[in-house]
Amino acid sequence: MALNGVDISGHQTDATVTEWLPLVDFVIVKATEGKGTTSSAWAPRVALARDAGKLVGHYHYAWPENGGAVDAAHFLTVVGSISGEVAVLDFEPFGQTSPAESWPQYVTDFADTVLKATCREPWLYSEDYHLGVLEQHATPEQLARIRRMPLWKAGNGNAYVASPDVSPGDLHGWAALACWQWTSTPLDRDVFYGTATDWRGEPTPTPKPEEPPVARVTWRGITTDAETALYLTAVAKEVTVMAKAAGVPDWTVTPIPRCGSYQTTTAASAGTHAGGGAVDINAVGLTDRQARVLESAARKCGGTAWFRPALAGVWQKHVHILRSDCTDLAYAARQQVKAYRAGYNGLANNGPDTGNRSWVNVTWAQVKAAANAVVNVGSAVVIDAKVRGIQHALRLTVDGKLGPQTYRAVWRLSLASREQRAGFLKLSDADRKQLQRDIGCKWVDGKWSLVGSEMPGRLRDAVGGVQRVMGIPIDRVWTDSVEGVQFKRLYTAAGFKP
Known part of the structure; x- marks a missing residue:
């Protein structure tokens, strides 16, 4: 079962909100921003939704430079007791100056503060780009904590779609979505994958269909099921x-x-x-x-x-x-x-x-699907989006064209990721320096030893960025059997011949 709703802020007119209220099951309203801003539209819009018998949610627009606990304290002071209603962290810090490395800690601190005060996990609202950045910079512990937050995703591939029946795309490690903002026309419209009871308690994501029963087989002397073999x-x-x-x-x-x-x-x-x-x-x-x-x-x-x-x-x-x-x-x-x-x-x-x-x-x-996935050769949009994503991850000129520059950048990255220092030293001096530029090293000297411990971490982050774009489970390690196969399919689909 799914519920339909809208999310609103002070940008919508009263007439628009009044027009849409009878058509939806829930309304999520912007409450606060940063450490001191409160939306003047929040209180009257929430009252309107409650009076109409709608399910209600409240969101806070993130400013990571303040720290998650500080922002959460402001949010909680404003919204007060919201038992039976949803709290949301709107995480899309476009144009903000805080370093991306600090973002995972901000999100976890916000979530912990709200959970402690409300005894309920806040949702995380974000889109593919910022979810990918969080994946790239979070530690395994931070990532596990963030993924305990129900995910409310915006769009698919940083774009909206024509119908909520279209796939929401990459779930970035979550088992399922709690909510999906599928369009912004004529205002932000959403679908919640649960019931009213779920909304008032913990949202229950749409379960995946169960696999059909499989036969028992023998694997190296023990009995198991065929898929486990x-x-x-x-x-x-x-x-x-x-x-x-x-x-x-x-x-x-x-x-x-x-x-x-x-x-x-x-x-x-x-x-x-x-x-x-x-x-x-x-x-x-x-x-x-x-x-x-x-x-x-x-x-x-x-x-x-x-x-x-x-x-x-x-x-x-x-x-x-x-x-x-x-x-x-x-x-x-x-x-x-x-x-x-x-x-x-x-x-x-x-x-x-x-x-x-x-x-x-x-x-x-997920692992099997990634290994077996085939790039849609007929979809120029898919190919262009993946190539642009890889170019962005490797700090290349972003033009959507998979040519010699992009191919060689991925080749350099794959060799150094697979073989670490030994692979790095197999590159020419010019390629070593260019790789250091591609992955954002502070030193560009063509030498592994002088960059110390920075090099392995930068390589892992860069591989993670490429994996995110390719739709491969992110472990930040390049292997020919998964990442190599996927990239070959992509450049073949793009018409590039090495």
Whole structure:
């Protein structure tokens, strides 16, 4: 079920608001801006909507330079008690001077302050560009916190569409939207994916359709479902890639016998193996670094995974893996997925998760779709938008034309991302300096050593920007099997021949 509504500020006339009220289910009104501005239209418009029996929301326009807690305090002072109504952070700081690196902290501070005061998560309103910037600069912990906020997205690809039935596009790691602003004509119109009860409580995003049941298969000696077998094969391949990058020996990924899926006698499993999507991988004989590589590979491919050191008399050294989006997970396994996404270790002690949390919201369906995606050759608009996005991410001349300059910039980036210092040094001096310009280094000297720790971080941010544009789950690491394939499809569709 979906509800229709509008969002308004002081820019609309009273006549327009009065005309639209009978046609909508909800109204979201601008309340405040920055640390001291209050909209004069807020109080009368909210009163009008409440009197008409409409669901109501209130939004605050962000000024990151003030700090999230300061802005939130002003917002809360103005709106007061809004039980049963929605609070929103409108995050689109166009033309503001605060550095983008500070934006994720602003958003998390605003959210924490509002949550503490109202016992309810505020929504985050933004569009593709600023959502991408937040992804690019947030730490894994900040990104996980931001994604707990229900997402109200504006447009698709920084543009509006003709109908709410059109896809909203990239969800930037959220499982689903809470609300979508699909047009600004004749005023901002929105669709809320839930019921009036959801609005007054926690909004429930539109659930994804469940996968049809799949047959049980055997994967390297254990029983699981067919989709999880494909996932585990991808994990095994990713282990090889990540082991090389980490400088540790590769090995064969081997599950523990009788520790696959649909097992009700697996020791110490607490029922997590009773359904599909579950497997324990043997880590006996592996170093802890190797076990962490396996844990990270499983997470990167869209799974919940924890490295479990040996516990005498309980379990051997292993990595516990769940395919997070498996619809046949046992109840206990589903609870573990929730614990993982909330930052816990999935054990009874509810300890902190100590693994790499870069891929907390990535699912296997997303990874598989990205690997299999084909650029729409017939859509010049899609190709132009992707090329422009890549050019913007790499500080190139933005013209939408995929020619030698853009191709070579991506080639430089991919080589240095894959092989780090060794790849960087394979470039000519001119290409090394140009790469440093492309990714925004403070020093442009063609030398890895003099830029110190800046180079790896800048490379990761640049790759993340390209991944966002290409619609690939963002992990800020370039691989030929995913990013390389996608870029080849793009330049082929654009008619460029290297």
